[in-house]
Every structure is written in C-alpha cells, then in structure tokens.
Amino acid sequence: MFVLTPISPHLRPLRRLLSLGLLALVLLLGLSSCQIEQFRVREADGNQIILGQLSDPKTFNAALSQESPNVFSYIYEGLVTSDGETAEVIPALAESWETSEDNLRLVFTLREGLRWSDGEPLTADDVIFTFNDIYFNRRIPSSTRDVLRVGESGEFPTIQKLDDRRIEVLLPEPFSPILRTLGSPILPEHILRSAVEDVNEDGDPRFNTTWGTNTPPEEIISNGPYRLSQYTPGQRVRFERNPYYWDKEEDGTPRPHINSIVWQVVENQDTQLLQFRSGGLSSIGVTPPHFSLLKQEEERGNFSIYEDGPQMGTTFISFNLNRGRNANGRPLVDPIKSKWFNTLAFRQAVAHAIDRQTMINSIFRGLGEPQNSPISIQSPYYLSPEEGLPTYEHDLDKARQLLLEAGFQYDDRGRLLDEDGNRVQFELITNAGNQTREAMGAQIRQDLSRIGIQVNFTPMDFNNLVNQLSNTLGWEAHLLGFTGGVEPHGSLTIFSVDGRLHSFNQNRDDPPLEGRVIEDWERDIEALFIRGSQVFGEEERREIYGQAQILVQENLPFIYLVNPLSMGAVRNTIEGTRFSAIGGMFWNLPELRIEE
Helix, strand or coil, X not given: CCCCCCCCHHHXXXXXXXXXXXXXXXXXXXCCHHXXXXXXXXCCCCCEEEEEECCCCCCCCHHHCCCCCCCHHHHCCCCEEECCCCCCEEECCEEEEEECCCCCEXXXXXXXXXXXXXXXXXXXXXXXXHHHHHHCCCCCXXXXXXXXXXXXXXXXXXXXXXXXXXXXXXXXXXXXXXXXXXXXXXXXXXXXXXXXHCECCCCCEHHHHCCCCCCCHHHCCCCXXXXXXXXXXXXXXXXXXXXXXXXXCCCCCECCCCCEEEEEECCCXXXXXXXXXXXXXXXXECCHHHHHHHHHCHHHHCEEEEEEEECCXXXXXXXXXXXXXXXXXXXXXXXXXXXXXXXXXXXXXXXXXXXXXXXXXXXXXXCXXXXXXXXXXXXXXXXXXXXXXXXXXXXXXXXXXXXXXXCCEECCCCCEECCCCCECEEEEEEECCCHHHHHHHHHHHHHHHCCCCEEEEEEECHHHHHHHHHXXXXXXXXXXXXXXXXXXXXHHHHHCCCXXXXXXXXXXXXXXXXXXXXXXXXXXXXXXXXXXXXXXXXXXXXXXXXXXXXXXXXXXXXXXXXXEXXXXXXXXXXXXXXXXXXXXCCCCHHHCEECC
C-alpha cells in the first residue's frame, strides 16, 4: 500500500528518525510501514481533498446501496436536493417545478444541456427510466422503492415524459414528501437499459449484479460534480472532476473547483486521528474523546473545528424480534432467546439498565445528549420528552422489578435466569474499527451485567456484519445507527413491515421465511408514517409523527442511546466550508476551493 507523493515537510524529521533505526516508535504506535506511508500528503496535486473512511464501498450501484457514507453523494444528483443549512428543497438536475392546486400533479423542467460523465445527453428519458424501470421494479431490491410508495395502497406515482426536458409526476393521492423523495439519484438509460432488461433463470435482472465494486471505475457513468477514477480495495477510492457537470459560477466558471476527492480507507478511528494530525487527511469527524486534543492543535495544525448541535440520525441497540424460520424449518433465532427478546418487559428492563448519562460523561466527554426518538432533533416533527415522548431513565431497581414480574428469576450468584432456568445471555454485534461504538458496547455489557445478563460483545468486520443483517438474519442483538433527515417519511423503509431496513423483524423473499409474526404495534407505526405523508398541514403532520414516536418508544424495537454533538475539523486551506449538522462538512462541495 503506497501513496505516490513526497512526504510533507513537517514529517521529514520523523522520516530521518526512522531511517536511523527507531523501529521501537513504529512498534509503540502499532503502525505498519503501509500505514506510515498513508500519513504522507499527496502533493503532486494540491487541489484535492483527502478524507478517511472506515471501510471500502460496498457497491457502485446507487439503486442497491443501503449503507452510509457511500460514494453516491459525490457522483450523482436527483431532480432536487436539500440546502445543507436550512434543509429547504432546492433545484438540482431540475431547474424548476410547478405544482397543481390539488397537489396531485407536478411538472419538472430539466436544466438545458445536461450531460452524463461520458458526454452523452441527460434527458427526461433517463428520469423516466430511473423511476419506472429501476426504483419501481419489484425485481430490483432498492430501499428507494419503500419511500416512493404513496398512501395505504402503496401505489407509485405515475412519472411520464412531456418532452426532452419536462417530466410529469401524477399522484394517486396527496403525498407531502414527494419533493424530497424525487431527490434520489438519476441513472443513465443508455448504459443500464440492457442490464435491467436481461434477466436470469429466476427472472431477476442482471442489473442486480451490475456495477459492483469489481467494475472498473471508468465504466461507472455519473451526473454529479465528480466521477470515479480509481479504486484500490483496502486502500482508496479516487474521484475526479466531472467535466460535464452543469453547475457554474455567475461568471461562467465551471464547478466544482477542486480537482479530486480521495477516500482513504483507514479502518480505525485512532489511526484516522493520527493521519489527520500528521497532515495526511483534509478533514475528520471529531469524536468527543478526540475533541480536547484537537482543540489544542487548531492553530498549529492550520484547521478549524466546527460544531452545530446534536448529530442527525440515531444510535441504538436492537434485538432480533423475528420469529420466522428458514425454508428448512430452522428458526432464525434460538426460540429460547426469541421468547426473551419478544417480551416487552425484557426490552424495557434493558433500556432502564443502560446508563446513558455515564456513557455521555465517559465515552462522549460530556459532548452529547440522551437520545429517545427515531426522528432527529433538527426535524420540525421531533417530539421532545417535555412534550410527552416516553423515556427510560437509568434505574436498576426498576429493571430488576420488570424482569421478575415477567417471570425471570435470579440464582444465588445474581445471574438472571428465565422461568425455565436458562441463563440469560446473548451476543451483541457491531462494526469493528469504530472505537466509539466499541466503547459503547463495552459499557452496555457492563451495565447489563448489573442486572444479571451476560452480553457477549463481538465487534466484527463490516462485510460479515452486513451478511448477518441482510442475508442470514440470524443475529441476536446489534449496536448500529441510521442516518437521519428532517423529513420523517424517509424512515418508512425502517418502519414499514416489509421495508428493507425493518431490521428488527426483517422480511425475506429468497429463500422465503416461514412463520414470521408481525405485531399490531408494527402495523400501527407503519400506518402513522403513511398518514403523515398524506397530509400537508405542518401541525397535523407533527401530531401524527408525534404519535409514531410515542409508539416506537413504548414498544422499543430500537433502544436509543446517545446523540453526540455534530463536530468536524477542516483544514483552513479549504475555502467556503459551511459546516452544519444537517449537511455535514462538505454539503456545498462544488463551491469549495483550495487556497493557493
């Protein structure tokens, strides 16, 4: 693993020391020579941004992606996008749109002269193809389809071409999130049409295996400010300016101004910190444990730390409530453990046993807030505890009482047993390399031991984690998070009983599950999220989503933990940074410049 540039000046003394044989320093830091090489700043092209990522991309196919971060915010745009500071819907590929008085018809007008990264024209045909042939295609497993369904019927909008630049969207009923749902990436018909039409013996489109990470980057055709130019697994992804991108300054100067973006794969947050401090990364998300150290180094390191309140999104633990069986009749989850997990009092006891304030004080250094809702605090639809959102304060006595009343018991060593005498223990998994989550998992293990529960905490490689969550479905409990936004409808893919991210009780078609049980409260939450999309009055929507948040907290499919502050450190050489909790560090990437 090599970086093809000279070492930065302030690292040259270190290089001299290493050349004199100070191998002990390398051993002390636990760094391979490959990792030391990653500390070097790429100076052959100073007009670039280098970012650290914990893992490789999982796909180059935007329609199939379910993880964040991903490459698609750099290389694709939809008809519209959101302002990273205000969350207002603003034009992207569409320069304008009109809405009928009954809110059932929208007409979008594309910008003139749009082109794909290979120079081919981007027209209304690409938009029609993307929605009708990909997102609405039941044979293509896209999470986008979940949030494009309208009303209780789950019908899709009718999307049709008026001319090369105009697209008509007809709704079967009023659908308030329609604008934001049309921000999904538009994909190239001239490249992907054949992949959608060619099917295998099971009737599945070849598209489902198209544009994996083994595809040469130059074959990925995009429409965003950048295009893929290089991918070396385990090392880096490189993006270069898309010369056909539509955006320009008022004087006609093309955007983006920065030539390239590099994702450096660094599978450990501590190593990312070392790389940033040594000058090898252009920015870094600031975790609370690292805040004090970085704050002291702002001037010397020529960077600024930005903060904008609690992060968007959620962090939680969740139990596998799926009582389904594989085609061979084998249960996904051990029936003994499944009975515990599906006991509400058990989940409530776990929620009361987790000491989130200690988590904030120790792991987050006080730079966080308790989290209680699936909807981000920045959303106007967020319901606070003061407004009636249920919470689970740290209370070990309450936790033990709930367990005893539910039929659990304690042995003479204080270990929790179920009514049949089985020791209560389960495996909690998370993605390895995320030190914050690993610390949270370690504390959860300790917290639950105080009510007699044994937690076997297992951080694992992200690919293995995804396989358990998406394919085998045989996990017991996980510690993960979802990204968030101001529009709650995006969470329908989580709370719809057949949504692709309904992870706590995931459906599966191939091979099909037998005996899957759906609780009434699951359907009630889904119904509320659907109702919230059917009305336009802000107060009415807020009331509906408030009811949904209460139901989620009452039934605890997710036990929400802590919302850390949104913080980032960015080199001062990057001009135009407008950091926000909503948009992140580089939401206005095409406007940014590198100081010469």
